[in-house]
Amino acid sequence: MILCYFVARIWAGVNVVIDPVLQVKTLKTSFQDKNRQITVVDGIDFEIGRNEVVALVGESGCGKSMTSLSIMQLLPRSGTISGGEIRFRGQNLLKLNRREMSRVRGRQISMIFQEPMTSLNPVLTIGLQMTEAIVRHLNVKKPEANAIADEWLRRVGFPEPTRTRKQFPHQLSGGMRQRVMLAMAMACQPELLIADEPTTALDVTIQAQVLDLMRQLLKETGMSVLFITHDLGVVAEMADRVIVMYAGQIVETADVRSIFTSPLHPYTKGLLQSTPRMQGSIEKLVPIPGSVPPAGTVLPGCRFADRCPIATAECRERLPELRVIRPGHSVRCIKA
Numbered sequence: 001m002i003l004c005y006f007v008a009r010i011w012a013g014v015n016v017v018i019d020p021v022l023q024v025k026t027l028k029t030s031f032q033d034k035n036r037q038i039t040v041v042d043g044i045d046f047e048i049g050r051n052e053v054v055a056l057v058g059e060s061g062c063g064k065s066m067t068s069l070s071i072m073q074l075l076p077r078s079g080t081i082s083g084g085e086i087r088f089r090g091q092n093l094l095k096l097n098r099r100e101m102s103r104v105r106g107r108q109i110s111m112i113f114q115e116p117m118t119s120l121n122p123v124l125t126i127g128l129q130m131t132e133a134i135v136r137h138l139n140v141k142k143p144e145a146n147a148i149a150d151e152w153l154r155r156v157g158f159p160e161p162t163r164t165r166k167q168f169p170h171q172l173s174g175g176m177r178q179r180v181m182l183a184m185a186m187a188c189q190p191e192l193l194i195a196d197e198p199t200t201a202l203d204v205t206i207q208a209q210v211l212d213l214m215r216q217l218l219k220e221t222g223m224s225v226l227f228i229t230h231d232l233g234v235v236a237e238m239a240d241r242v243i244v245m246y247a248g249q250i251v252e253t254a255d256v257r258s259i260f261t262s263p264l265h266p267y268t269k270g271l272l273q274s275t276p277r278m279q280g281s282i283e284k285l286v287p288i289p290g291s292v293p294p295a296g297t298v299l300p301g302c303r304f305a306d307r308c309p310i311a312t313a314e315c316r317e318r319l320p321e322l323r324v325i326r327p328g329h330s331v332r333c334i335k336a
């Protein structure tokens with residue numbers, strides 16, 4: 001019976017995810033620009049399993065952040081989710097009202113951003129900002145919320161958490177602020193953490209420390225993570241599975257090992273060739289020529305064709321489907 005279920009799912013072109021926490025189905029997100037709708041996330045499907053770290057990768061402008069902001073329903077005012085479903089533990093988040101969704105945010109799904117200063121209020125102490133969320137979501141009194149905040153601040157590396165609670169964001173360094181954000185995100189023990197380029201703004205040594213800390217906390221808590229990054233080094237360190245996005249669509253998805261050892265889409269190969277590696281021979285980095293087409297560009301064929309080294313006339317005729325090549329590995333390329 002169980003075997004039949006998995007065979008059916010593979011046959012249906014879905015990657016096998018056991019016990020999905022999040023299911024994104026044919027998600028479409030658009031912006032209204034004067035008289036036309038610009039689609040920036042174009043019918044993407046993916047799932048995140050329990051305890052799984054899924055990396056969403058792609059160049060700037062591919063639609064990674066709009067995907068995560070759609071899940072959280074925190075899109076800019078001109079953006080709307082124009083189709084699809086976002087199921088968290090089976091419940092379609094798009095059917096929730098504002099109040100119900102604000103209960104999910106922070107309690108069941110937390111998010112951390114690239115620049116903590118955009119999320120932290122500069123005029124409130126760290127303690128006030130942390131305990132406000134803890135009191136609201138965990139329904140505890142202030143002294144207990146303080147104790148929970150101290151516990152998490154200690155876990156992310158502040159030896160004197162009571163003192164840190166009394167500080168304002170500007171009194172901390174960038175790395176410290178990101179660790180505070182991590183403590184805030186973890187304090188209500190959400191099931192899913194969305195981390196949007198959490199270490200991009202930090203220098204490399206601090207970046208390594210924050211990644212180490214995240215890995216350790218994820219192991220301890222068993223949380224699921226959607227990790228958004230354009231840094232393949234970070235992907236190799238953190239992810240179990242990788243989703244490669246290009247121009248609002250998924251072009252390849254596979255487990256992290258397959259992405260690095262046997263990538264199939266020319267875009268994924270291009271990303272890997274343009275990333276420095278520590279091991280092996282010193283090879284020349286090969287940048288991908290051109291750039292991501294502006295959002296709303298509608299071409300009849302493959303969206304990567306203009307930059308693809310192996311594209312033929314056939315590639316420009318019709319949009320390829322995302323095909324399952326083997327269980328867990330799908331690609332949107334007719335040449336793969």
Ligand SMILES: Nc1ncnc2c1ncn2[C@@H]1O[C@H](COP(=O)(O)OP(=O)(O)OP(=O)(O)O)[C@@H](O)[C@H]1O
Pocket residue numbers: 031040058059060061062063064065066067076078230294295
């Ligand atoms: N407020 C907005 N109005 C109109 N278009 C927008 C808006 N915000 C983003 N976009 C467009 O949506 C597309 C996807 O943007 P998104 O921020 O998701 O890309 P990204 O892959 O996360 O890139 P980055 O790594 O630079 O954050 C881009 O073409 C961008 O120009």
